Amino acid sequence: MTRRVVIDPVTRIEGHAKISIFLDDAGNVADAKFHVVEFRGFEKFCEGRPLGEMPGITPRICGICPVSHLLASAKACDAILAVSIPPTAAKLRRLMNLGQIVQSHALSFFHLSSPDFLLGWETPPASRNVFGLAARNPDLARAGIRLRQFGQEVIEILGGRKIHPAWAVPGGVREPLTEEGRARIKAWLPEALASTQAAIQLFRDVLQKHERETQVFGNFPSLFMGLANDDGLWEHYDGHFRFVDASGNVIADHVEVSRYREVIGEAVESDSYLKSPFYKPMGYPDGLYRVGPLARLNVCRRMGTPLADAELERFRRYGRGAVNSSFLYHYARLIEILGAIERIGQMVEDADLLGSHLRADAGINNLEGVGASEAPRGTLLHHYHVSEEGLIRGVNLIIATGQNNLAMNRTVAQIARHYIQATTGEIPEPMLNRVEAGIRCYDPCLSCSTHADGRLGLDFELVAADGRIIAHAAR
Amino acid sequence: MAAKTLTIDGQMVGAAEDQTILEAARDAGIHIPTLCHLEGVQDVGACRLCLVEVTGINKLLPACVTKVTEGWEVRTSSERLQRYRRMVVELLFAERNHVCAVCVANGHCELQNLAVSVGMDHVRFDYQHPRLDVDLSHRLFGMDHNRCVLCTRCVRTCWYIEGAGTLNVAGRGEKSKIITDLNAPWGDSTTCTSCGKCVMACPTGALFYRGVTVAEMERDRGHLEYIVTAREKKQWIV
16 A cells, blocks of 8 residues: 655745655655646747747746746847847846856745744744744844845846846847946945855854764756856856756757757646756756756856855765755855855956947848856756748747756655654654755746646546546546 | 816816817816727727716716816716716726736836726726737838727727728627728728827727737837927927
């Protein structure tokens, strides 16, 4: 007789999901699955809309990382216009993406994940959250909230609003950065840097006390994928795809974004609305790869800024070639915040940033275009087909969270197997908390990642109280 | 020309006899909401937002096409009228696909402003969500039927200000739609002069300049009034 343990809903992630853990007769974990139970459908309903609306529509996919969709969408539109956007516009888009990475990572680390390992897995859910953190360590909570505010203000200063700025457009951006805006960003930098460095110090201590979590929270060999530039430096806006294996060997490099289909395949599972992309040359599901902060740090040669590079050295000691533990996504996230703040510091000294030539003008010159950028959670890809008049004919979105789908399933199973062993009675809450926290390492955004229509099957199971499946239907 | 005296919302108002209630009210500083009304072209009384109550007359009267009458007591914002106006706006929103957040006219849209002013915090009717086309065949302009409220301002502007007669209304009821020529793609129209006045006349994001993105569609409707005043009164007032 098998028994099924369901964690529903999974909390402190972006979107709706549940986890099923299947136990065998002895009470050991047979399998575990992460199901995404919400459906968004942007790939379908954008069809028929004018191309120029896409950077306005697609950011509505998400309130946490709208900027990622904004930029990937604008870049796909640039490709269809076949324009090279003005240098100032490219720099400003980069600046906004750095602000986005800071705010989203700060949210993931301080608000969503840190309560687990800073307050303790046994803390009741009612206080194991950002409010509990504020009660226990008000300075840290305030620093985290303000760090996120800094990132949000960078976005607002450029785009006029923190959430869903329709600022990047096909061919460039709409509004310039003012001198006053630049001064405001600059004034934030010392505090943001200090908060990040304090958080990194704190997390190093956490790591010493959480060796077990580092070992079992999604610690398995896999491929990693991310954007890298020609020098192999950490990249978040331009560049090409690079894949490394679990030992850090580069197995694919300089893959043009527009050729993503040569390296990425997309599989569909019947129990989830999330697509499961895989590395094509290795097939499904062996081509499992991870994206996001951990992957980007494994993929790049260096961060390209002094403080972040020094921290990257420490980080790399946790792996041989590549760092494989998903618990270290948190660490990677903090290092990326550090690197982003350093880069913002360099950018605000660039006189070009205040330029006023911001938009290239062109008609429809290509009938398809691909745009990619690094969203906080990993590589994001927008691929559009248009009619000669510029109406959307097809949309394919490859979202970071989808690319981590296989890895999240694997992580859930690994944690469940480790913590749930031959229990015949109730499974203790802290055990389930760890399974949930394993998912949080990836900071999944499900609202972002469930769009395909017409390709998904629905599977129904009627399960008797004793666990027998008495009816099964699929469509 | 004889003057008429009437009261609007209790205020004594004097008006020329050929004036409409809407004109008399606006001259007296009394606001009556409108949507299909556009300065410079004939009124058609289609949208029903300017309906007013007149003492002694059972039915509601559209202020834009009702001439003033001596001694009338007109009410422009009774509780009943406010209720009806909100309902009219809700029905407009329910009929097609008005998604303000991603519309080119967001922030510069008369329908959106009306929704705010009538207090439309939600729509009580089922959205129809029709599947309608976007015509991007014209070199300069686009027409999105999803955002059209069939006010016919563009049609009247095309016929009476530009004089081209390109735009028209085809179909009946909910199947009505704005067409160019004999329902040919706009880009194939042999009568359109590409003057763009229809785009200026549109109250929503239904007509737009090609290439504009979300919330970028701003227009200066004063141009239309300027042209009409110049032509009819020989006054070039900017």
